[in-house]
Amino acid sequence: MVFKTKRDMPVSLIMAFLVLLIQADAFVPFILGNSGGWSWTIFGMMTFLNVILLWSFIDLKYVLDEHHLYIKAGLIRSKIPYHSIDKVIQKNKLFSGYRLIGSRKTITIYYRGGFGHLVISPMEQKQFIEKLIEKNPDIIVEYHKK
Template sequence: MKYPSKKDWWLGLILWGAVGCGAYISTYALLTEKADLLGILITVIINLALIAFISWLWFTTYYVLEEKELIIRSGPINKRIPYREISSAHKTLNPISSPALSLKRINITYQFGMALISPKNRDEFLQKLSERCPNATIKFD
């Protein structure tokens, strides 16, 4: 079962605002300064790369509960966590960097670390995870 990431509006504003500001500033600089072809080309490539990367993160962040493992996908991140390794999961507002587009997150502790994710429906996700991880401590509050 696939769960898309919840997306906070303010995080979108920050990410897309940064892209817009970068594009505006570089375009303004190109129009007001004498830029050679190489400078223009480098500026365009950097802007397109930034837009592509932010789009990749924004549109491909999701979580899949498969038969034997949890898959976390966000841009270049593709993590697989076998259910047998998951020891606990609970709701959190932990702001550290993670493949999550919202601060309403789930902290999953497993054998080799922890993962913070932000499925749209945290309660449903935790319920389905608890069915797949009977030995894990799953907190719904």
């Protein structure tokens, strides 16, 4: 089952600001009057970085497979076996941990291995958590307001 990410305005504005800032930095060598080979290399690298950031933000989804939770965000891929998930915490927190989100309303998944935890923002959080519990009934679920 595929869950799309929830998107809200503050996170989208932060992403837009970041992309514009990176792209503005790509033009600095040209503004300073240097249009040599390194300027074009820097411009190309910064533009490529922006493409990767936008792709990761736009193509963000969470897939519940038979045995694994897959998180796909552009080139970033995470694969977490259900049996390794210990705890799920639902909270509203923007800045913490390894995040693949589009919203401030998040779910933190604690698991054994890898980074140890992952912060995601599926659109239908309640249904997402219910499906995770169907896959692994031993998962502890906590709800926090902050």
